[in-house]
């Protein structure tokens with residue numbers, strides 16, 4: 159057997175990277191623990207949470223409660239805040255030490271930033287932005303990812319190298335719930351990086367309150383058609399008790415915060431109701447909302463692509479139609495109250 | 499020592515994503531008939547690279563890995579203002595996934611002795627975003643991804659970036675050499691001037707570099723060196739939509755009441 163074949167034969171366990179920033183865990187990590195649990199059970203191996211940060215024992219403990227059998231913890235001030243080089247080097251060291259079979263990382267900016275720094279030096283297979291995972295009885299991971307704006311789902315496999323790595327989109331799996339009675343092993347690992355060796359420095363980090371639109375039942379999304387004034391969308395969202403979301407155009411223009419972006423480079427949402435206001439329906443946008451149950455579009459261009467992906471459409475100016483719609487919804491609500 | 503920087507921009511030719519269609523009978527993607535264009539996010543990378551050169555001095559070299567006809571996107575880059583361009587082309591590269599692709603580009607940027615490498619955020623045809631971090635990882639260089647603004651610090655041999663991070667922003671200083679992935683839509687790409695266009699089309703030929711020129715062992719690139727393979731393609735049947743146009747908000751509310759999205 160060659161060295162590479164040996165490595166494939168010896169690889170075991172499913173790893174999930176638990177992404178945290180200043181103690182705050184990204185929800186996608188809990189989603190991956192749930193999915194990782196399923197995969198690990200299928201191949202009868204352990205689910206291992208990888209926790210990197212400073213003072214992160216609580217995070218490791220929670221990862222156990224949410225389904226991990228073990229947590230490997232690298233705890234050091236060098237890991238806070240996140241930087242690609244220390245994270246990449248530490249994670250790579252851990253991969254080389256334990257030879258995991260599968261490694262799942264959230265498809266966040268952080269996850270996508272450092273995954274390659276692990277996959278490249280270990281010559282691992284890395285699949286980006288996966289939305290579906292499965293594993294066969296031989297432990298071969300089937301990582302499925304949308305291609306060409308979601309028109310096709312490509313299955314990516316990695317036969318001859320380990321680990322089989324994937325960054326996975328946020329919002330496609332249900333998060334694992336904590337069970338306070340679950341027990342597991344927490345192991346602190348050697349920290350192999352030091353501040354002197356780093357090649358980058360975070361000068362400043364400003365984080366706002368991040369909205370989580372992935373769980374919303376109703377979403378009102380606004381796009382380029384708002385031309386700087388998103389108030390119709392905000393009012394409609396209030397009237398419908400919905401979350402505000404946006405296309406990339408509206409985010410890039412600074413009208414709506416980035417955490418509310420829907421699409422290929424934003425979030426995947428699947429609400430009961432998705433209302434698209436002044437959104438053209440570019441494939442990169444559709445990819446993030448196409449599984450919504452009912453889609454409504456309001457756009458002044460009758461030929462806008464969004465209408466082909468909507469259940470109901472109104473052709474018209476959002477600044478005219480939306481206030482009427484809000485009024486009609488509120489009138490309806492009043493009627494209901496009177497009727498009760 | 500001069501402060502002039504050698505800035506290399508990675509650009510890619512992709513099928514125009516608006517023109518890729520699906521054959522309804524076979525369910526296969528029809529990419530062949532889609533015209534090839536410059537990957538949109540690469541325009542932002544080109545602008546970022548040219549703006550850096552305007553500030554620090556030095557030169558901008560566009561590189562592209564691909565078949566001979568990919569030279570077109572290099573001409574476009576030169577028309578926009580790049581000083582030079584190189585096509586990395588060799589049959590040995592065929593079938594490369596992101597591992598050998600970023601390896602090849604990593605060798606190419608070393609060949610040009612780059613101080614800064616600028617790429618687009620991702621490509622519209624494969625959208626992995628893995629190549630810029632891959633180049634940095636192969637060379638052990640610093641990386642800055644999701645970059646919205648750049649501030650050069652030539653006296654400190656550093657590049658500072660404002661990066662988009664989940665829920666906010668950060669300013670990061672990285673030591674040179676560094677690989678930058680510039681976020682799509684975050685700057686206004688300059689138009690090509692007429693005389694640059696004429697020059698690029700008539701008088702300019704990009705240099706060509708093969709695996710051998712870059713000192714790359716053919717076993718380390720191409721399909722066989724790629725850890726990932728495409729195991730299959732499924733068409734996703736799009737959710738059936740009613741596509742019903744209604745005239746008034748009242749009609750819309752009635753229609754929605756039937757779908758029971760209002761409880």
Ligand SMILES: Cc1cc2nc3c(=O)[nH]c(=O)nc-3n(C[C@H](O)[C@H](O)[C@H](O)COP(=O)(O)OP(=O)(O)OC[C@H]3O[C@@H](n4cnc5c(N)ncnc54)[C@H](O)[C@@H]3O)c2cc1C
Nearest residue numbers: 381382383405406407421422423424436438443458459476
């Ligand atoms: C690599 C990459 C990744 C991307 N990722 C994403 C992503 O995650 N999410 C995303 O959304 N996009 C993404 N995009 C961008 C995408 O291609 C489109 O550019 C973007 O979605 C357009 O946004 P929009 O439809 O809101 O704006 P526009 O294209 O400006 O369209 C505005 C629409 O509003 C209509 N309109 C104008 N005025 C009014 C009015 N008064 N009333 C009613 N309608 C009006 C117009 O007819 C038009 O249809 C990505 C692109 C690339 C290259």
